[in-house]
C-alpha cells in the first residue's frame with residue numbers, strides 16, 4: 001500500500017501556515033459542510049436535525065443537497081462568507097493528496113502562550129493521524145451514515161494517544177528538548193564535582 005510512511009513523509013517540510021493562506025471556495029464549502037455535518041448529526045431531544053429532516057449522509061443526493069445548501073449560504077450572506085474565511089484561517093487542516101498540514105499561526109489574545117503551544121501540539125498530533133490514515137478511509141466514511149465519527153472521532157482518539165506516548169517519552173528528557181521537538185534520549189553530561197561547582201550567589205535581603 002502506498003502511504004505517507006512509504007513515500008518519505010517529513011512533517012517539518014509538510015507544515016505551512018493556514019492563517020496566512022487566502023481561502024478558496026472549495027475550502028470554504030468543505031469547512032462549512034464539515035461543521036454542518038457535526039451540528040446536523042448531534043443528538044437533540046427530538047433526535048438530530050439530520051434524522052428529523054430524513055437526511056442520510058451515505059446517500060449521494062443528500063450529500064450533494066447539503067453541498068448546494070452550504071454554497072447558497074456562502075453566496076447569499078456576506079456575514080457567513082467573511083466568518084467562514086476567518087474560521088478557515090483559524091482551523092488546522094490537512095491535504096491527503098499533497099501530504100501537507102496547515103496550522104494556525106495567529107496567537108489569540110484570550111489564551112496564554114503556553115496554552116496556545118499545547119493546542120498547537122494537539123493539533124499536530126490530530127492532523128498527523130489524518131495524513132497517515134488509510135487512503136480509502138474518506139471514501140469509505142462517505143458510504144456510511146455516521147461518516148463524521150469515523151473520519152474525525154477515530155482520528156481525535158488516536159491523535160491524543162500519540163500525544164500521550166510522546167509526552168511519556170518526553171518525561172525522560174528536559175522540557176527544553178521536548179519543546180524543540182527532539183525527543184531522542186541523549187547522554188546526560190557528567191556532573192560537576194562538588195569541589196569545582198560554582199557556589200550559588202547568596203541573595204541579598206533588604
Ligand SMILES: [Zn+2]
Pocket residue numbers: 126130151152155
Ligand atoms: Zn480532523
